[in-house]
Amino acid sequence: MTRDTFFEVPRTFAQTSEGRVDLPMFFYHVGVRHLNYWVDYERVQPLLSGTGLMPCRFFNHKALVSLIFFDYRDVSIPAYQEVTITVVVWPMALKDPGVYLPVFLKRKGESWGNVGGYVLDMPVTIPEARAAGREIWGYPKFETSIPFRLTGKSFAFEVKDPDRDCPILTVEGMMGPGIRTRSTDLVTFSNLNDRIVRTIVDVDAPMDLCLSRGARLSVGPSNHGMAAHVRDLGLETIQPFLIMSSDSMRTRLNQGVAIAPWKTPTLPYPPQGKRGVS
Numbered sequence: 001m002t003r004d005t006f007f008e009v010p011r012t013f014a015q016t017s018e019g020r021v022d023l024p025m026f027f028y029h030v031g032v033r034h035l036n037y038w039v040d041y042e043r044v045q046p047l048l049s050g051t052g053l054m055p056c057r058f059f060n061h062k063a064l065v066s067l068i069f070f071d072y073r074d075v076s077i078p079a080y081q082e083v084t085i086t087v088v089v090w091p092m093a094l095k096d097p098g099v100y101l102p103v104f105l106k107r108k109g110e111s112w113g114n115v116g117g118y119v120l121d122m123p124v125t126i127p128e129a130r131a132a133g134r135e136i137w138g139y140p141k142f143e144t145s146i147p148f149r150l151t152g153k154s155f156a157f158e159v160k161d162p163d164r165d166c167p168i169l170t171v172e173g174m175m176g177p178g179i180r181t182r183s184t185d186l187v188t189f190s191n192l193n194d195r196i197v198r199t200i201v202d203v204d205a206p207m208d209l210c211l212s213r214g215a216r217l218s219v220g221p222s223n224h225g226m227a228a229h230v231r232d233l234g235l236e237t238i239q240p241f242l243i244m245s246s247d248s249m250r251t252r253l254n255q256g257v258a259i260a261p262w263k264t265p266t267l268p269y270p271p272q273g274k275r276g277v278s
Contacts, residue, residue, distance in 0.1 A: 006204050006250060014255070018131035022076055024202075024252040025132070031071035032205075033155045034244035035171070035215060038062040039233050044087055047232060052196050052262035053089040053118050053189055056100045064088040064100075065233055066117070067171070067217070067240075069148060069157045072129075080126040081146040083159050085229055086117040089189055091196050093260035109185030109200035116187035116198065121226040123159050123168075127272070134267060137199055137256055138192030142269040144168075150247070153210075159226065162272075167220035168227045175243050178210030183246065190256065191264040197256035205249035212240045225268050 013022045044055045044063040055063040070082040090096055094114045097103070103115045122141045124130050133141035148157035153175040159168040186201040219230050230236065 006202075007252070009252065012255070014132075014136050016128075016131040016135045018128045021128075021132045021136065023136070024254045026076040027072055027074075027249070027251040027253065028076075029074040030205075030249035030251060031073065031150055031247045032245065032249050033069045033150070033157070033173075035067045035173070035212070035240040036242045036244070037065045037067070037233075037235060037238055037240050039065045039235070039238070043233055047120060047229060048087065048089065048118065050263075050265040051118065051191055052092050052260070054092055054096070056088045056090055056097075056115060058100060065235070067235065069146075069155070069171070071148065071150065077128045077132070078126055080124055080129050081148060081157075082122060082124045082129065083146060083157065084122045085120040085226070085233075086188075087120060089116065089118040090114045091189060091260055091262075093196065093262065104184060107182070107184050109187045109202065112185075112187045116189045118189050120229050121268075123162075123226065130272060134271075137188070138190040138197060138264065138267070139188075140268050143272050153213075155245075161220065161222040161224050161227075163224070164222060166222050168222045168224050169217060169219050169230055171215065171217045173215030173240075173243070174213035175208065175245055176211035176213040178208050178243075180206055180208050183207040183249065186251075188256075191262065192256070193258075194261060194264050195258035196260045196262045198259045199256035200254050202252040202254065203249065204251070205246040207249075208245045210243045210245060212243050215240050215243070 066086045130141045130143045133139035144162040145160040156172040183203045183205040
């Protein structure tokens with residue numbers, strides 16, 4: 001029998017305003033629904049102003065935007081849920097790769113080069129995840145409630161406005177025909193301490209690649225910044241072209257590496273909690 005060594009890696013730690021976080025963070029059991037959209041390039045580019053990152057312009061002259069729900073069921077911090085809006089980008093301080101799709105055929109994140117995802121929004125349900133994301137990686141996290149349902153091929157999730165009794169967004173959908181494959185790693189770019197930071201997320205999971213059966217996304221009456229991003233991107237008016245799904249994902253979230261100097265813009269959401277800036 002082959003020994004499972006996925007979590008047998010050296011670890012360090014970081015101290016956040018909500019306590020110690022061991023690095024890499026280990027995610028032992030994760031459910032994910034990953035909705036991919038082609039969005040007009042002109043809608044996406046202004047949302048990256050000041051980040052030092054540019055959206056990748058694909059063969060169809062559009063940008064690739066993902067709306068992703070994560071159910072982190074067993075984690076090295078307390079269990080929580082998360083939703084992200086992510087844009088595939090390249091750093092302006094580095095060379096534009098020019099051709100992007102072949103990157104996603106590469107299993108290991110080290111091989112992705114100058115392509116990765118930039119997170120526009122990252123609501124989470126616990127303070128430990130909010131503080132770690134903001135302080136260690138520079139992710140735009142805020143804390144709120146994320147009700148959800150995963151039942152076979154159907155799914156639903158909602159992001160609540162943390163300041164009002166209304167939803168930011170609500171998503172329901174069904175996964176259609178698809179194929180099963182192995183996951184690839186994930187790569188993100190973020191802004192932290194006047195640097196652009198590249199982070200590799202090592203992923204191990206069987207992944208179903210499915211067509212969408214009428215996914216429905218609606219924006220609530222919220223005036224939250226995440227609601228504005230959904231409206232600016234026009235996600236209510238388009239269908240995802242591909243849904244990626246797994247209920248047995250494992251990941252290692254590594255500490256990021258600074259790859260280029262760039263003045264860090266202010267995170268879009270104010271700190272929350274009582275233990276300090278996060």
